[in-house]
Amino acid sequence: MxxxxxxxxxxxxxxxxxxxxxxxxxxxxxxxxxxxxxxxxxxxxxxxxxxxxxxxxxxxxxxxxxxxxxxxxxxxxxxxxxxxxxxxxxxxxxxxxxxxxxxxxxxxxxxxIGDPLDGEVPAPLAGRGLSVSDVEITIARDELGNLLRQSWVEGPHVCIQGATRSGKSVWCYSALAQLARLDDVLIAGSDLSGLLLGRPYVGTRHHEWQATGSADVEAHRDLLVRLVAEMDTRIRNLPPRRDKFTRFHAGFPLIVVVLEEFAGLLRLASTAQVEKGQPKMREQLLALYGRLVSEGHKAGMRLMVVTQRADATVVGGFERGQLGLRISFRLDDQEALVMLHGQSARDHLEEHQLAPPGVALVQAPARPLGRVRGPRLMGPSEDADYARYWDEIADGAARLHEVAA
Ligand SMILES: Nc1ncnc2c1ncn2[C@@H]1O[C@H](COP(=O)(O)OP(=O)(O)OP(=O)(O)O)[C@@H](O)[C@H]1O
Ligand SMILES: [Mg+2]
Structure with a gap:
């Protein structure tokens, strides 16, 4: 033996x-x-x-x-x-x-042999009725197989960039589905496409805080004005000896402000008419965005800026500092990688050009730039992500109606 x-x-x-x-x-x-x-x-x-x-x-x-x-x-x-x-x-x-x-x-x-990022990352969905203070959102899995999880109470603003078909929307579906399950989160924002926000949210508490479609730029401006007003009210009402909100409840939710293709909204705004004596629409939008980026965090607002490529208008030096969680899916324009992540991204330029859908470079406070795969809502078929997302949002609304009844 x-x-x-x-x-x-x-x-x-x-x-x-x-x-x-x-x-x-x-x-x-x-x-x-x-x-x-x-x-x-x-x-x-x-x-x-x-x-x-x-x-x-x-x-x-x-x-x-x-x-x-x-x-x-x-x-x-x-x-x-x-x-x-x-x-x-x-x-x-x-x-x-x-x-x-x-x-x-x-x-x-x-x-x-093979890529450790091969293989899907299912988005875990917490039970309903929990608080954003109790739950960490799964944002990715790294090459060592560890899940990257982030508390949205502690967490920074987020910026997601990537070429077309690189995985931005799938990432947003899974992040927003996780967030929408929480009773004290409000999903607000602007989305020209009307796919990420808007239709799936009809009948939910979130819907009145969303502007969608490209027909009416003013509606997007007005929404940002409302969000900035809410932010100002909140900051005025900060309790003594506090410089930010850290506790939320259904009547006072953490507000996730999704800005889907904000650069596209700015392009559309550059030709929009404005009331006499008003600054140009594009300038108005940029000023409102700047205020949300710089002051929103302490008012319990978390931006989720989604763009095909980070450019200096949306993610200049100042904004980059504020958008602490930065996610880059495959990019056609390699300079956008450096724009969002700084010079350390140069090491990754060549390989990242070939990143499969869902594979991203992620950088977070106290976490250096590294390769990850984003989570997805696992459904019965490859293309079921959006349907699953839709059902998730609708289920949440149905449940709230039951609670109210
Ligand atoms: N995390 C992932 N795991 C596996 N496959 C993914 C993942 N993310 C995306 N994909 C695949 O890539 C496809 C395109 O992704 P997605 O629609 O999110 O791209 P996008 O960046 O939003 O593109 P566009 O700019 O055109 O809207 C998805 O339909 C899916 O098949
Ligand atoms: Mg998309």
Whole structure:
């Protein structure tokens, strides 16, 4: 019995050693080529290139793992950088790597076939009747399989950008369905398309706080005026010794202000007539937006700005600072990625151009930019997201009517 087990262990050791032997040359070559992965040192006989030591392999799990000793001064980020990790994976014959620290001197590198973001992320729907203070909203799953969850009471304003068919709407359906389940959340906002807001909300408490369609720009302006007035009233009524609202109830909800394709609304507004003596419609909209972005948070309002590409008008330096949760699905225009996430996004430009629908780069306060997959409302078929969203919103309304009756 014992000897059988020892024989098995010996075979495993041998397989691990052979695995390392097979990869060691490719490992050295790729480390030499990638900046940050190797150091050049002068020795008596000339120059040599030092690379991290490929110490051993661990083949006991589902994916092979390399155990590597870092060179002095090397950071885990040197291995995780987008270009470095892609080159390592390609050189070793895998699709991707996942790098974990192991003590201060070592890293573990998991070698993966396929994308860890393959596979859907179902949006969890909380029971009804809960408070926004009790529930965290699932915003994504990361490459390590962790769910990213965010409290909307604690959370910042959100900006979502992405090219057409990249997954913006699906993300919004699942986020808004989760939020609409909460009794003390009001879903307000402006949506030219009238798909995200508007029709699904007919008969709900949210509907009167929504402006939809492109026929009437003034209706969108008037809605923003109402929201800013509500914001001002709330701020005037802040209790003594408080600088923001943190408690909500059905009579005083947290207000999610969805601005779906606000840039499109601005374009439409640039040709709209205004009353004599009034500023241009576009200027009015921008001023109202600016006030909501800068002061809405303390009044219990959370923006959800959805756009095909973040541009300087909507997400300039100031707004970017306020829109703390930033989500970029695939983009055609790579500069928009830098516009929303800053220079750190440059590492991701190339790969992100090919991101499948639903895969995004996410950046949140205290969370560096990283790849994730957004959740979706799982339905009976691929294209059922919108129908599920519609039902979710309608069910909530039906339930409130029952409670009232
Ligand atoms: N998280 C996801 N997981 C799996 N598939 C997704 C996900 N998100 C989106 N998709 C797929 O991509 C398709 C397009 O997504 P979506 O309608 O959200 O794009 P969009 O960015 O809103 O595009 P548009 O700008 O044209 O409105 C969806 O119908 C769905 O099939
Ligand atoms: Mg859409």
């Amino acid at each position: 014992w000897s059988k087990q020892r024989a098995a262990e010996r075979a495993e050791d041998r397989a691990a050693r052979e695995f390392v032997d097979r990869l060691v040359n490719a490992w050295r070559r790729v480390c030499e080529r990638v900046p940050g992965l190797s150091h050049t040192v002068q020795v008596a006989s000339g120059t040599t290139v030092v690379v991290p030591t490929l110490a051993r392999a661990d083949l006991s799990g589902p994916d092979p793992v390399l155990v590597v000793r870092k060179i002095h001064g090397q950071l885990i980020e040197d291995f995780r950088a987008d270009e470095a990790s892609r080159r390592i994976a390609a050189a070793l014959g895998y699709d991707r790597i996942r790098v974990y620290p192991r003590g201060s001197e070592w890293v573990r590198i998991e070698l993966l």
